Amino acid sequence: MGVAEIAQILKNAVFPRFCVSCNKEGSLLCGDCFAFWQPGAMKIDESDAHIYSWQYADPVARQLICAWKYAYDQSAWEIMRAKLLPTLSTLRHLVHVQKIDAIVPVALHQYRLCERGFDQAVMISEFLGQELDLPVVPIIKRVRQTGKQAERSEQERIKEMKDNPFIISIPPPYEGGVGGGFPRSILLIDDVWTTGSTIKAASNLLEKSGVQKVWKYTLAKG
């Protein structure tokens, strides 16, 4: 038994996990519920150029995302990743047909990253980058801290996004701008689409900066 396994056993003993679906003790999604939970194919919303895997109303998806995002439980991401793997053909097809040449995460503000210790959008991007064989290029940066989505009303969120909280920040290999290696067609990644205001603010900025087409992927749609 490795150190990581021992650490996991100790962690489970101190903070036992319960299945988000049937409440059985042991893991966030027990074997039976894991087998039963079929997310199906990815959904495409053509009007917003948005692809997503789950409705946020799906209680299993919602609880896994919350466990990952707010309780920092990485096993939630492991479960979702395993369920995403057989559904990636939708994205593979899109990448091929739309000639998508890079993945861009909707980055967390530095402050929130420090508080949480990891960035879901970056982790989803790295997973998809590897599976779809695309580079992950962090060309947008969040310069303004916005409140936590879940704690604000829709009006507050829309008002807050009027002043774009992102800037384009191009790392050295892409500094030639459009035509100089700067991606033309992008898959922009975030964890959850609530009103879409955050990801749309990032998308607008990328399009103003010369990206021809921005497709968006989120794990769930609210």
Ligand SMILES: [Zn+2]
């Ligand atoms: Zn269960």
